[in-house]
Amino acid sequence: MIILASGSPRRKELLDQIGADFVVQVSEAAEESGDALAPQELVKRNAIAKAEAVAREHPELPVLGADTVVALDGHTYGKPCDKADACRMLRLFAGRTHEVSTGIALVCGGKVHADVVTTKVTFAPLTEAEICRYAETGEPLDKAGAYAVQGQAAVFIEKLDGSYSNVVGLPLHALARLAGKAGVDLYGNHGEGSAR
């Protein structure tokens, strides 16, 4: 069993999707933001901080932390602070290609294993009416970059180059690869007859 150090319902759904054996313990770690760090470095640090905070309380189990941001033109975008901020971000992304980066960190036995995955997402041009209607749904508010690829924003997306689950918040193939390297069993296969 592992601990998912995240309050994101999307990350929980993605771990459920692959049949992982996990419990959720939300991390209280403070997140860094801003444009000073490259987005890949930022999400890696935040993912490690989230996992380490929970690992300090539960050193007996592997802990998974993750962090997602959107980047365009040297700027990094996290969750919008309100509807107007969501509209501002969506106007910037309309008709352009941005990058979504998710950092993942597994802390186990005092060791930290981390990786970062980046996906390119191309938005169609959007009208002001489309942006306002979408912001009104409330969907953007708890999402990095103010949109959910798995939600109503799917109709805005012309092209996605890379991992889809990475955009939703947890790159599943990279996670499986990282778990393999770290010697962490995501599926809890440690019953009778299985090698531990």
Ligand SMILES: Cc1cn([C@H]2C[C@H](O)[C@@H](COP(=O)(O)OP(=O)(O)OP(=O)(O)O)O2)c(=O)[nH]c1=O
């Ligand atoms: C781009 C994008 C992001 N998101 C979500 C995933 C994350 O929940 C959120 C990014 O914020 P994060 O700060 O990475 O995560 P979180 O605050 O939701 O949860 P925690 O810190 O406890 O792990 O945006 C989508 O659901 N769909 C998308 O298309």
